[in-house]
Amino acid sequence: MSEESKTYDFQAEIQKVLDILINRLYKNREIFLRELISNAVDALHRFHIVQLEQKEGILDPDVELAINVSFDEEENTITITDSGVGMTYDESVRNLGTIAQSGTLEFLKELDDSSDVANLIGQFGVGFYSSFIVATDVTVRSRSFVTDSKGIEWRSEGTGKFSVAYFDKPSRGTEVILTLKEDAKEFLNKYKLETLIKKYSDFVGFPIRIGEEEEIVNRQTPIWHQSEDEVKDEEYNEFYRQVSMDFTEPFHRIRMSVDAPIQFNALLFIPSRRDRSMTSVQFQDYGLKLYSKKILIQEKAKDLLPEYLRFAFGVVDSEDLPLNVSREVIQVDRTIRRISKAITKKIIGELGKIAEEDEDKYLVWYDQFSVFIKEGIANDQKRREKLLGLIRVKTSKSEEKPITLTKYVEGMPEEQEDILYLLGENLQTLKQSPHLEHFKQLDQEIILFDEPIDTFLMMHVTTFSEKAFKAIDQAEPEPSADSTDEKEEDDEKEKEEEEKDPFLVGMKEILGDRVIDVRFTDSLTDSPCRLLGQGAAAYTRMLRYMTEDYVPQAKIMELNTTHPIVVGLKQLFEKKPESSLLKECSFQLLESQELAEGNLKDPAAMIARITDFMKQILEK
Numbered sequence: 001m002s003e004e005s006k007t008y009d010f011q012a013e014i015q016k017v018l019d020i021l022i023n024r025l026y027k028n029r030e031i032f033l034r035e036l037i038s039n040a041v042d043a044l045h046r047f048h049i050v051q052l053e054q055k056e057g058i059l060d061p062d063v064e065l066a067i068n069v070s071f072d073e074e075e076n077t078i079t080i081t082d083s084g085v086g087m088t089y090d091e092s093v094r095n096l097g098t099i100a101q102s103g104t105l106e107f108l109k110e111l112d113d114s115s116d117v118a119n120l121i122g123q124f125g126v127g128f129y130s131s132f133i134v135a136t137d138v139t140v141r142s143r144s145f146v147t148d149s150k151g152i153e154w155r156s157e158g159t160g161k162f163s164v165a166y167f168d169k170p171s172r173g174t175e176v177i178l179t180l181k182e183d184a185k186e187f188l189n190k191y192k193l194e195t196l197i198k199k200y201s202d203f204v205g206f207p208i209r210i211g212e213e214e215e216i217v218n219r220q221t222p223i224w225h226q227s228e229d230e231v232k233d234e235e236y237n238e239f240y241r242q243v244s245m246d247f248t249e250p251f252h253r254i255r256m257s258v259d260a261p262i263q264f265n266a267l268l269f270i271p272s273r274r275d276r277s278m279t280s281v282q283f284q285d286y287g288l289k290l291y292s293k294k295i296l297i298q299e300k301a302k303d304l305l306p307e308y309l310r311f312a313f314g315v316v317d318s319e320d321l322p323l324n325v326s327r328e329v330i331q332v333d334r335t336i337r338r339i340s341k342a343i344t345k346k347i348i349g350e351l352g353k354i355a356e357e358d359e360d361k362y363l364v365w366y367d368q369f370s371v372f373i374k375e376g377i378a379n380d381q382k383r384r385e386k387l388l389g390l391i392r393v394k395t396s397k398s399e400e401k402p403i404t405l406t407k408y409v410e411g412m413p414e415e416q417e418d419i420l421y422l423l424g425e426n427l428q429t430l431k432q433s434p435h436l437e438h439f440k441q442l443d444q445e446i447i448l449f450d451e452p453i454d455t456f457l458m459m460h461v462t463t464f465s466e467k468a469f470k471a472i473d474q475a476e477p478e479p480s481a482d483s484t485d486e487k488e489e490d491d492e493k494e495k496e497e498e499e500k501d502p503f504l505v506g507m508k509e510i511l512g513d514r515v516i517d518v519r520f521t522d523s524l525t526d527s528p529c530r531l532l533g534q535g536a537a538a539y540t541r542m543l544r545y546m547t548e549d550y551v552p553q554a555k556i557m558e559l560n561t562t563h564p565i566v567v568g569l570k571q572l573f574e575k576k577p578e579s580s581l582l583k584e585c586s587f588q589l590l591e592s593q594e595l596a597e598g599n600l601k602d603p604a605a606m607i608a609r610i611t612d613f614m615k616q617i618l619e620k
Contacts, residue, residue, distance in 0.1 A: 005155075005164065007163045008097055008161065010156075010160055011097065018129060031200070032131055032135075032178075033069070035131075038127060041205075041206060041295065042084075043084025044082055045293075047145055057147050066082070066083060067206055067207070069081075069193055076180050077178060079178070081173065081176075083171070087140075088150075093164055096162065131178055135181065137155065137158070138176065138177070139153065140153070140174060143173065144172070150166050151168055153166075190211070197218055198217065202222075203219060203291065203294040203295075222294060224255070224266065228255050243314060248271075254347065255267055262339055263319055264342075266315065267314050268288070268343065270351070274311065278310060287302040288312070291316065291318075293319050306380055307375075308372050311372055316339060318339065320335055321335060348386055348390070351390055352389060370451075370453075371451070373391055374453045377460065378457050378459070393408065393449070395445050405465070409464070413442075416444055419470065420445070420472050424449070425598040427448060429598075430450055431448070434526070434530040435472050435473045436472075473533060474532060474533050474536075510583050514554060516534065516554045518557045524560035526563075528563040529560060530593065531556065584609055588613075
């Protein structure tokens with residue numbers, strides 16, 4: 001030391017802020033190295049600008065712009081050195097003795113009323129103080145780039161005071177020396193330091209070395225900053241394996257370079273196969289890698305994509321990000337939302353382009369990832385129409401290949417007003433559904449939704465291409481009391497006559513509250529009966545999925561008057577209305593249909609009944 005040191009008090013309430021930074025904000029102590037390297041990068045960038053702006057009065061103009069990380073096991077220290085812009089005496093007091101130079105009192109006042117520390121503290125740029133997570137004391141030795149500047153030494157134990165003195169430092173730049181805590185000696189390890197540098201600072205644009213070694217630890221140039229022609233497919237695939245841990249080739253990759261209104265670069269991958277855990281409610285291991293100025297800020301940045309696109313992997317790098325103090329929690333503000341909007345639009349657009357250019361390739365991918373697209377349709381109202389264009393539907397006519405909704409609408413007969421659909425448990429059951437019989441006669445195509453997610457989907461989708469969706473297993477709404485339509489009047493008379501039919505009255509008495517009503521229909525050709533619900537088909541089905549003690553809702557039973565079973569039941573009723581066989585056959589008719597629709601509450605009773613039928617037949 002060339003002059004005696006002078007002691008300063010930290011800014012008022014600074015200790016409380018330090019406690020927050022050290023004990024409450026940082027989740028992972030290893031980020032101290034990322035923060036100090038980030039500060040070194042900033043110093044190097046600033047010096048680079050100085051070189052461009054002025055040609056004279058610069059100390060060590062030819063010294064390499066680089067960062068060095070070293071450790072000393074005997075001294076129990078880690079040192080981070082840069083050849084950047086450096087600091088003067090006054091700059092060290094100002095930059096290292098205060099937090100953002102103003103606003104601390106306001107911050108602490110707000111903190112009393114909020115638990116959202118990360119976002120409140122976002123305006124304070126104090127990554128340097130993460131040093132005290134691992135260090136008992138910190139020494140900073142620095143010299144400004146100005147030729148006649150003096151070196152300084154800043155020291156603190158993070159206890160409320162710091163000292164500054166002039167120091168004989170011959171070279172330009174800054175070195176930060178950390179004396180480690182006893183429980184932080186794990187960082188006195190070359191492999192550990194290399195691992196952290198590669199994890200957080202691999203793509204920093206300046207070389208980073210460890211100790212006396214000449215070998216550069218970081219790669220410096222990320223492939224998302226290189227021209228697309230400079231990167232081979234093998235290099236892209238290798239990078240995909242690193243970010244996804246998936247060793248198959250990706251289905252598609254996307255490069256983005258945007259300058260306005262927000263500057264960012266992105267390299268995104270759409271996988272070719274689905275990780276089954278992605279559809280689990282507990283799955284949280286998703287999100288893009290987020291970089292700021294080539295430094296990793298978040299390993300899993302979930303705010304960059306809507307949750308339904310969680311299958312995507314990749315990186316986003318922007319210099320426009322407003323970071324909070326820890327760089328661990330990004331303020332979800334206008335910038336992030338704009339980046340997210342641009343990326344989401346790009347992914348949806350690319351999928352649509354592939355579907356249009358190579359339908360077969362798209363269908364192979366869609367078979368595994370349709371659940372995510374449907375989730376997006378249900379949750380993302382703004383992009384619903386675009387996402388609906390990405391889904392493919394199975395229908396009563398498209399046996400081999402699912403079709404687009406656009407193709408379905410284009411194939412609708414002129415007299416068909418609505419998009420007709422049916423929800424069910426599996427495709428085979430749906431194809432055999434009695435609800436299809438009437439529409440086969442009319443040569444109308446029915447969309448067959450056979451996945452659980454389809455129920456959720458149809459709770460949110462009401463129209464496509466100005467056509468309403470209509471479930472074919474739901475009863476028509478009752479005509480209004482003041483209706484004068486002749487057809488509706490005829491229907492009312494027919495209903496009144498049916499209500500007086502002894503057989504229908506008898507069937508309704510037998511089945512009791514298991515049905516809302518029993519009536520005849522001419523809509524069936526091959527099946528003896530069908531069950532019609534009332535209200536929203538998707539909503540009632542969702543209740544079954546989500547309610548543990550769900551009781552199936554009673555439905556309207558419609559009977560095919562020409563079917564041998566219904567004819568036989570009616571004859572039996574006319575001869576022996578109190579017959580036990582009539583009762584058992586009536587319940588069997590109802591429960592067979594409930595079973596086909598997945599709504600049978602007591603299969604054991606039905607099995608016992610069928611066993612009894614078999615016994616009676618064999619005895620005769």
